[in-house]
Amino acid sequence: MKLRLFIVVFFISIIGFSQEYNTAMFVSKSDLELTSYSKDSTANALVIYDYGNSFVDRNTFWLRVQNQRKIKILRPEGIERGQFEVKLYKGKSSEEKIENISATTYNLVNGKIVKSHLSKDAIFKEENENYTLVKFALPQVKVGSVLTVRYETQSKFMSKYQPWYFQGQDPVMYSEYNTSIPGNYEYHVKLVGGIPLDTNDVSLEKSCLEVGRNGYSDCGISKYVMKNIPAYKLEDYTTTELNYISRIEYELSVFRGFDGVVKKIAKTWKNADKELETDEDFGRQISKKSLVKSVLPESISLISDKLTKAKAIYQFVLDNYKWNGKSERYDVSIKTLNKEKVGSTFEINLLLENLLNIEGIKAYPILISTRQNGLITKIYPVLSDFNYVILKITIDEKSYYLDATDPYLVFGELPFRTLNQYGRLIDFDNGSYWEDIIVNDNSIKSHSIELFSYQDDHFTGRINSNSQGYYSYSKKKQFEENSITYKENSINNYTDIKIIDHNVNDYDKTKSEFNETLNFSLEPEIIGNKIYLNPFILKFFNKNPFQLQERTYPIDFGYKSIFMYKVKIDLNDNLKIVEMPSSVNYALPNNGGRILFNTNMKDEVLTLYFKIQFNRPIYLPEYYPYLKQFMDKVVKLQNNTVIVLENQ
Incomplete structure (x- = not known):
């Protein structure tokens, strides 16, 4: 006891x-x-x-x-x-x-x-x-x-x-x-x-x-x-x-x-394909010549080069039909779309599928789920999980993904909402299969800055900014919808410099880039006889977006990115360098990305070059601590880099 x-x-x-x-x-x-x-x-x-x-x-x-x-x-x-x-x-x-x-x-x-x-x-x-x-x-x-x-x-x-x-x-x-x-x-x-x-x-x-x-x-x-x-x-x-x-x-x-x-409750993909083929809102809207007879102008039908013709058909749909913001697969009618010129994702993209096929360019629909709708399970077919459709064509052994719902996207670009890893390519003749949706091209944001005069304690200079791929999208859209407001907002965004004038160069919404030039003046910090200049007049990241102690889900950018920044400072005969920043060369594991920063002095011109590169659209959670440290270096480099100059 x-x-x-x-x-x-x-x-x-x-x-x-x-x-x-x-x-x-x-x-x-x-x-x-x-x-x-x-x-x-x-x-x-x-x-x-x-x-x-x-x-x-x-x-x-x-x-x-x-x-x-x-x-x-x-x-x-x-x-x-x-x-x-x-x-x-x-x-x-x-x-x-x-x-x-x-x-x-x-x-x-x-x-x-x-x-x-x-x-x-x-x-x-x-x-x-x-x-x-x-x-x-x-x-x-x-x-x-x-x-x-x-x-x-x-x-x-x-x-x-x-x-x-x-x-x-x-x-x-x-x-x-x-x-x-x-x-x-x-x-x-x-x-x-x-x-x-x-x-x-x-x-x-x-x-x-x-x-x-x-x-x-x-x-x-x-x-x-x-x-x-x-x-x-x-x-x-x-x-x-x-x-x-x-x-x-x-x-x-x-x-x-x-x-x-x-x-038997769950379907096989063979059963699902048969259901889709006879579906009023899908299979019966595909490859039906009668639905698109005499829709295309003869000038497009007479184009002999397949890629040129495909681009012309794509642009024709963009110019003549408007997306109503709806994406679900119900009440799909290409006949109604042709009459009203406004329709859903399924109506517009299946119209494009018909037009391409009637002109001898084989197009396959790909059923997908958008980023906010969630990933589709591959274990078994759940057709209700698919809420969007895009197309795939192959010309001269090169594949292109198409979506004609947005006039600010160019041929071969997909809306960001559709970048959700994979979809189901529907081929009624040979059977459907999973298709990875991969954006191979880098989206690029670059600034080239010249400081070419220092007088009365002020620099004057010029910024040439270029955005390509997904970084050009919002700029094109905002400028097209109201160019005056776009310029006003752009000028107000710059708090550390005074904008003298702002010009958008060679604007064309059918191109996947946006170029603009700003002339400005800058007042650096002066202490005694020394001039302290942070060359990062523009910053790609104002703060580190990664703040969690641990992240259990992937870091999904959607696409690969490159950020480039170049500054040229003309010292002339009135400035000399007292102190310059050190070079940086830092890489993510397994070639996941890189930071490059270096300086060069030649003929009284100081050049600084900065590049951030993300080589993957999606990083697994194991990368999170490395990406967090990577972005810490980016932010600190932009905020803390200083060039010390003085008058000669």
């Missing part, structure tokens, strides 16, 4: 004096005493424990999902984590339910643990025709509190098994999801996000469900665990969060009834 007592006392003392969070629903004093989370010092709250258990009830055959969560409030911004919402869907013949809601707030008051329980009158419901929203707020929530929440949802809708989100807006120490799926149901199971599972156990439970006449079903039992999951924090250069938040999703593939009926 003494030995047993010692063990119990020793165990309690471990719980009492442990300086770590307790990853279970039990709330310890240590949970309340700790004030931060070592793996994320910026966290507003911490999910210490997150548990889910889903199974089909033996009696009702409803899907039951038991939820348990323990949360630590670390900052005032995290207090709102004490407010919960659970969405329950309504069907034609059934509604989801919620049962057994219980929640408690734990606080440490004068060294003692004080509990505040959720009351029933703090639970509210909001209803509409599609769902019921159940809301409840825990009492006495403040910085330092620990919250525990338990509830169970019940659903008759088995077509989509209950998904599980391991990751969210707060870091998670431990997340576990248990499933028991009857053999009647076959699901495609998809793990989304780049975080690996710590536990992925699978077993079989015999006769988990039983019906009359000796009918039964075995169940597949799964246990999934992730630990130390960083928060998903939105940052620049990404697509929709649905692409990357770590979770498990289910899509019903086959249902087997106890009566022997088998229903």
